[in-house]
Amino acid sequence: MIHLILLSGGSGTRLWxxxxxxxxxxxxxxLRDSQGNHVSMVQRVFSQIRSVNADLDVTIATCxxxxxxxxxxxxxxxxxxxxxxxxxxxxxxxxxxxHLAMEQGADAGDTxxxxxxxxYADQAYYDGVVGLDDAVQSGFADLVLLGVEPTxxxxxxxxxxxxxxxxxxxRVVRFTEKPDGEDAKALIAQGAxxxxxxxxxxxxxxxAISDGYLKSGSFDExxxxxxxxxxxxxxxxxxxxxxxxxxxxxxxxxxxxxxxxTLTEEMTDRAAGRVVVDGATCSxxxxxxxxxxxxxxxxxxxxxxxxxxxxxxxxxxxxxxxxKGLVGSVAxxxxxxxxxxxxxxxxxxxxAYPGGAKSLTKELVIASGRxxxxxxxxxxxxxxxxxxxxxxxxLDGLVRQVRAGCVVNIEVGHMHAVRAMSSDLHIIxxxxxxxLTEEDxxxxxxxxK
Numbered sequence: 001m002i003h004l005i006l007l008s009g010g011s012g013t014r015l016w017x018x019x020x021x022x023x024x025x026x027x028x029x030x031l032r033d034s035q036g037n038h039v040s041m042v043q044r045v046f047s048q049i050r051s052v053n054a055d056l057d058v059t060i061a062t063c064x065x066x067x068x069x070x071x072x073x074x075x076x077x078x079x080x081x082x083x084x085x086x087x088x089x090x091x092x093x094x095x096x097x098x099h100l101a102m103e104q105g106a107d108a109g110d111t112x113x114x115x116x117x118x119x120y121a122d123q124a125y126y127d128g129v130v131g132l133d134d135a136v137q138s139g140f141a142d143l144v145l146l147g148v149e150p151t152x153x154x155x156x157x158x159x160x161x162x163x164x165x166x167x168x169x170x171r172v173v174r175f176t177e178k179p180d181g182e183d184a185k186a187l188i189a190q191g192a193x194x195x196x197x198x199x200x201x202x203x204x205x206x207x208a209i210s211d212g213y214l215k216s217g218s219f220d221e222x223x224x225x226x227x228x229x230x231x232x233x234x235x236x237x238x239x240x241x242x243x244x245x246x247x248x249x250x251x252x253x254x255x256x257x258x259x260x261x262t263l264t265e266e267m268t269d270r271a272a273g274r275v276v277v278d279g280a281t282c283s284x285x286x287x288x289x290x291x292x293x294x295x296x297x298x299x300x301x302x303x304x305x306x307x308x309x310x311x312x313x314x315x316x317x318x319x320x321x322x323x324k325g326l327v328g329s330v331a332x333x334x335x336x337x338x339x340x341x342x343x344x345x346x347x348x349x350x351x352a353y354p355g356g357a358k359s360l361t362k363e364l365v366i367a368s369g370r371x372x373x374x375x376x377x378x379x380x381x382x383x384x385x386x387x388x389x390x391x392x393x394x395l396d397g398l399v400r401q402v403r404a405g406c407v408v409n410i411e412v413g414h415m416h417a418v419r420a421m422s423s424d425l426h427i428i429x430x431x432x433x434x435x436l437t438e439e440d441x442x443x444x445x446x447x448x449k
Contacts, residue, residue: 001055002133003106003203005096006117007089008042008062008070014259014320016327017311018288020335025258026118027069030288032268041118041257042073048126050076056129059104060117061096068341079104084226090237091229093199094210095222101207102219108204111136114234115198120266122252131248132200135169141246143239144169144200147193149251153184156256156321158195158235160247165191172245175235193249199234209238260286260304260313260320273307284317290337309336309346334438342370343424350436360431366391371419374447377412379440380433384408384418389425393418394447417447 010024019025029038033047049056058078060070063086070080081099083092093114100106111133119125128146135144147160158177162170175195176187213229216222230237239245257263264286271277273289278298289295290308297305304320306313311331315323336347349361366372366389374394384393386406393402394417395410402408402418402425410416412433418425 001057001110002129003057003059003100003104003110003112004049004129005059005061005093005100005112005114006045007092007114007197008060008066008117009086009089009092013324013327013331015263016323016331017308017313018290018306020310020331023335023338024066024069025263027066027073030263030267030269040073041120042070045117045119045126046074046076048121048123051123052126052129054130054133057104057106059096059100061092062117068339072339084223087226087229087231089197089234090232091226093234093238094206094213094229095226097203097206098210098216098222099219100203102222106203108202108207110203111200112203112206113198113200116196118257119196120253120255120257122254124252125250125254128248128250129200131168132198135246135248136200136202140169141171142201142205142244143242144246144248145172145239146196146198146200147247147249148196148254149249150184150188150192150194153181153188154194155179155181155184159184159187159192160195161187161190161192162247169246169248172247175240193247194254195235196250196254197235199239206238260306260315261317264304264317340372342372343367343420345429348428356434358431358433358436360436362429362431364425364427364429366418366420366425366427368420368423368425371446371448372417373443373445374415374417375441375443376415377410377433377440378442379412379435380431381412382410382416382432383430384410385428385430387426387428389420389423391418391420391425392448415444419448 008026015025018028026041029040031039031044033039059081060078061081062070063083067082081096083095097112113129113132132144132146145160155178158175160172161174161176163173164170179187214222214225216225255262257266267286271287274292275287275289275295275297277285277287281299282297283301285297285300285303287297287305295307302317304315304317338345343365346363347360348363351359386402386404388404390403392399393408396415
C-alpha cells in the first residue's frame, strides 16, 4: 500500500478577492471536468488520484479552517489530520506521518508520498506515484522527489540538479532556489528539473526525524506539543539536510495555478456573474462578478476583473503575480463572505464610533435543518432580527420559536444558538462592542442533537 499525504494550506492572496483566509484557492469551482461541470482544484485532483492503478491510502493534512470545505467537496475514504496552528510544511508532514504511524496503523517500511492538493497536471503526474514507490522500496535513496522537466526558464520555481540526465530515478547533487533568467537557462542545459513539492520516503525515515524534534507516546500528545516543532518548510528543514536523495523525472503538463495569469489559462468561462463584456474592444479578458451589482467591462486587454464582497480587482494578467503586497495594504483583515457547515454569512456594514465602540452588521443564512453551535461571546453583544423563514432560538437554556419580524437580544456572555426548521432561516445580525472578531466565540457543541 502507498500512503498519499495531500497538503492543503495557504490562503491564495494572489487570487484575491476571490480567494481569502476562509476560501482558499483550491476550493474555488473555476475549472470544468470532462462533462462540463464546474469543479475545484481539489475535486479535479481527487478525480485523477482515483484513476491511479495502485492501492492508495489518502490522508489530507490541513488546518481547522479548511475542514468544512474539504468535507463538503471530497467524498469517499480518507483520513483528515488537522494542524492546531499553521507552522509550514515540515511540521504538517511530521504531524500527518505521526498520525499514520500511531492512529492508522501504517508500517514503518511503507512508502509515504507527499503532494500538494492543488497541482494542475496531467494524469501521468499522478500515475507517477507508482514509480516513486518503486524507487523508495528499491532502496535507491532515503528521499525521492518528483522533478518536472522544464518547458521554459522559470524564475518562480526551485530547481533540482541531478548527477546525470538519463535514466530514472537519478541521484540529486544539489538544489537551486528561484534563479534569475540566465541561471535558469544554464540549469536547464545541465538537465535540472523543476521542484514541484512531491516527496517520497519510508514512513520510518520521517518518524525518526520527527523524534529528533519531538518524541511522544501518542498522537494526541504529539499534536498538543505541535508548537515545539520548527516553523519551516519541508524543503529547508528536511530535504536540504538529507544525504541520500533521488529524483524521478516527469515530462508533461504541470502548473501552479496560484496567480490570475496562470489560473485564467485553464478557465473555460471568460465571464461569470452579472457582467457585460464588450467583445469589440476587449481581448484576453476574464471577469468574475459575485456582487449581484451590474458590471460593464470595455476597452481592456490581457486583464482580469474580479468583484466580490471582499473587494474589487482590476489588473493586468502579467502583473497579477505581484499583487500580494498591495492586497495586504488594502484588504480587510476578516472575510466579508464565508460558507460554514450551518450555511453562510455576508458582512453588510462595519462602523466605528467615538470612544472606541464598533458595530458590525451581517446577514446570516442558516440552511434548513442546520444549527449554529451553542456559544457565547466575551466582548460583544448581538441583536438578531429574523427577516425570513422559521426556526428556534435558545438563550441561556430557554427555547423559543422565531419567524419573520422576531427580534432577539443577546448580551455579552449569554449562551445562545439558533436552528432553521423546514426552510432556510435569514437573520440580520448587528454586533456591538469594542472587539468584533470571529475569534470571540466560545463553542459548546450543538444544542439540538
